[in-house]
Amino acid sequence: MLYLLHGYLQNYTVWGRSLSAAYYARKLNDLILVLPDGGNSWYINYAFSEQGQTNNWEDHIIEDVVGYVDEHYRTEARRQGRALSGLSMGGFGALALGLRHPDQFISIGSTSGALSFARAQAARLTVGAMENPRTVEEENSARFAQADASIADLIAIPGFSTQQERNPKGRAFSTPEQARAYDPFSIIYKVPKSKMPHIYLDSGTEDGLISEAKELAQILMVNDVPFDYMQSRGRHNADYWRRSIGHMMSIQHEVMQRALGNRP
DSSP: OEEEEOOTTOOTTHHHHTSOHHHHHTTSTTOOEEOOOOTTSTTOBOSEEOTTOOOBHHHIIIIIIHHHHHHHSOOOOSGGGOEEEEETHHHHHHHHHHHHOTTTOSEEEEESOOTTHHHHHHHHHHTTOOOOOSOOOGGGHHHHHHHHHHHHHHHOOTTSSSHHHHSOSEESOSSHHHHHTTOHHHHTTTSOGGGOOEEEEEEETTOTTHHHHHHHHHHHHHTTOOEEEEEESOOSSHHHHHHHHHHHHHHHHHHHHHHTTOOO
């Protein structure tokens, strides 16, 4: 069972519509893909929500989605049979949630992950730069309009289709401590090695986020934590992800197979 978290301004359809995830999954025996839609939430539980929303996106993934899938589908309903991965915002979400819940997933992965999101927010809050509520900002309006033109009709969920609707209303973090609690660079030191999931990282060499993947890989290496790292020519776009996710899925599938005793 591989849970795949989409990126910012994307939605769950990106895995099949643009990235050929189903094509790769068909080559891997008994692999089921689960494609949650987290809007532009960063997959965290918000410090507080506004406009009547309850933005507990971490709980939604870990409790609601995983619980529903295990109850209704033919799964290995245990850690050894679950992996979590994502791209860009979803890469951050996969590592943050996977490290916060190491008992839930045997492997966690990030392709082109925006891994410093929580760390950057913690730094802003530390110096007193209060994070603005995550509402539609003027400078984002053009990006939102472009995304809406291509994907809003694909989602067709009343109240959760346009980027304005998919942007949570409220504040992600109110204190540096809240932000650091989701920071993979901090959480990694709190997980006992005996409970540490396998970690997969990759990035395109022309992606500005590659420095974050390299930094985390260095931390894992120094602390003798098992991981796989890949980089290849590419940018932060679908052309790179179409190549990277096949490799990511193959490795995480192999980790699950070994954990389940299906490999020597």
